[in-house]
Amino acid sequence: MEQPLDPYLQRTLTQMRRGTLELAVLLAIARQQEAYASDIVTELERANQLIVEGTLYPLLARLREEALVSYRWEESASGPPRKYYQLTDRGKHALSALQTSWHETITSLTQLAAK
Amino acid sequence: MEQPLDPYLQRTLTQMRRGTLELAVLLAIARQQEAYASDIVTELERANQLIVEGTLYPLLARLREEALVSYRWEESASGPPRKYYQLTDRGKHALSALQTSWHETITSLTQLAAK
DNA sequence: TATAGTACCTTGTATAGCAAGGTACCTAGG
DNA sequence: CCTAGGTACCTTGCTATACAAGGTACTATA
Numbered sequence: 001m002e003q004p005l006d007p008y009l010q011r012t013l014t015q016m017r018r019g020t021l022e023l024a025v026l027l028a029i030a031r032q033q034e035a036y037a038s039d040i041v042t043e044l045e046r047a048n049q050l051i052v053e054g055t056l057y058p059l060l061a062r063l064r065e066e067a068l069v070s071y072r073w074e075e076s077a078s079g080p081p082r083k084y085y086q087l088t089d090r091g092k093h094a095l096s097a098l099q100t101s102w103h104e105t106i107t108s109l110t111q112l113a114a115k
Numbered sequence: 116m117e118q119p120l121d122p123y124l125q126r127t128l129t130q131m132r133r134g135t136l137e138l139a140v141l142l143a144i145a146r147q148q149e150a151y152a153s154d155i156v157t158e159l160e161r162a163n164q165l166i167v168e169g170t171l172y173p174l175l176a177r178l179r180e181e182a183l184v185s186y187r188w189e190e191s192a193s194g195p196p197r198k199y200y201q202l203t204d205r206g207k208h209a210l211s212a213l214q215t216s217w218h219e220t221i222t223s224l225t226q227l228a229a230k
Numbered sequence: 231t232a233t234a235g236t237a238c239c240t241t242g243t244a245t246a247g248c249a250a251g252g253t254a255c256c257t258a259g260g
Numbered sequence: 261c262c263t264a265g266g267t268a269c270c271t272t273g274c275t276a277t278a279c280a281a282g283g284t285a286c287t288a289t290a
Binding site: 015022055 | 255
């Protein structure tokens, strides 16, 4: 039973997603070696990270432009062809750098929260 | 010795800050009971969270509009008067809610990162 | 009466999440 | 056939916010 969220909290959580979605998507791709958009959505849902198409497709396009991921087309028996994404070497390095920053952020906030 | 950052990483880290700065500022105020802008900057620097004036002042104004903080003026012997901020009850609740979301996010990403 | 230090705040720009809407492929039922 | 439903890709418009840069004003000191 979900309560409707305070608009303030809603907005702030959206901002929080900005910092983590890109990392989460890179992790989801890394985890599966190869993934197309629906795989990523499913993988993130499993981890309670919601992402919608209007967010994911532009994000994948950015990752592509930055050469963090590459893709290949694959035909599907049950619909249009799919773009399967995989991490490039550059993507693996970026993922590693982001994880480091992420851990530093956790450390900082943990320290701030300690009385 | 700081290396100049990859512009991509730079941008992404800025996005990461979006999600955490508001939480960090609320924590910094809570920690000190009362704080003015410079106190907050100092407190965050100590935790390795950089924040600049052009970010902090608008953020404090937003917190004020949302009634998460209130302030009182205090004269200073060494310059212009200062605005000392403190959390309101609503602010304490919001802080608590944000911390909960923050921990959930950590859990999600930790789960995604686990092989 | 300058100059330096402190403290407040605003303007303009770029970025990215999201709602909503669009195109096109495939299969199955009538 | 051809229409409906499911799948998959993508775009447009809106909004929020971090940050660089610039601005005002108070106090103390030389």
